Amino acid sequence: MKFGIVSFPGSNCDDDAVFAAADVLGQPAVKLWHKDHDLQGSDVIILPGGFSYGDYLRAGAIARFSPIMQEVAAHAQRGGPVIGICNGFQIACEAGLLPGALMRNAGLKFLSMPVTIRVENTGTRWTALCRDGQRLTMPIAHGEGRYTVDHATLERLEGEGLVVFRYVDAAGEASPEANVNGSLDNIAGVRNAAGNVVGLMPHPERAMDALLGSTDGLVLFESVLAAVHA
């Protein structure tokens, strides 16, 4: 199964995503330059973290106009798996692949730390192998991760089970203390209706090796691997 990792000018987690796919999972992985029009036969697309286009205007706002994003949108439309991680989540929201938007952290600080998230939905290509309510620890590194959405859409997200991850505390509760960036309803990640597109602020691709502190990101990649092979 081939992973395509999009490199925008300013992406800085594309190599981590390649490491996750190629070194840890042993799958072919190719970096896709943002100006390309060709996904090079990739089965799975990763929109990685970073500061695409310097976060000019708004985080993710300019990246969605990159030529490759037309192909990524078409891939998503066909049901192909896409994950947006951190800046990639912001890009996916700006591109309309996922609902909502990411705003400045409530505490205004750039947060670089491990967090615990709870799996709220296992009906996606990226969480199929997770247990309901499974807790995962992985790093965050963002200044604009406060998930926001209008009231009507929030009701739909919650009603239809489109919230995939929530920030939780040590007891597994979605408490205010666990909500590090002030996201609505502690939302750390969401999915589209079809379940092939998932976005989240935490970094599963940086939680793939015990040497780096956590292997909890592995299950997302194993899920998509199983989904595509199925």
Add this chain to the structure above:
Amino acid sequence: MKHFRVSVHIVPRKGLLDPQGKAVADALHSLGFGAVREVHVGRHLVIETEAANAEAAEAAVREMCTRLLANPVTEDYEIAGVASA
């Protein structure tokens, strides 16, 4: 076609938490500006554009705001001015 300079204010949508605005308001309070109730920090854009007339220039910038300049989920915009340049 004439040359116009259109100014736009983009601000966080009312009712959404605006931590940056709150931090600035707190700083102003510390300086003794106790009368300050709220501060909203946004962006000011100046767009120089060709248009048939001022109305057309404004209409074009409104569409730009809807499609790119303002995030429809989190931000509001207002045209602050349209001037011949």
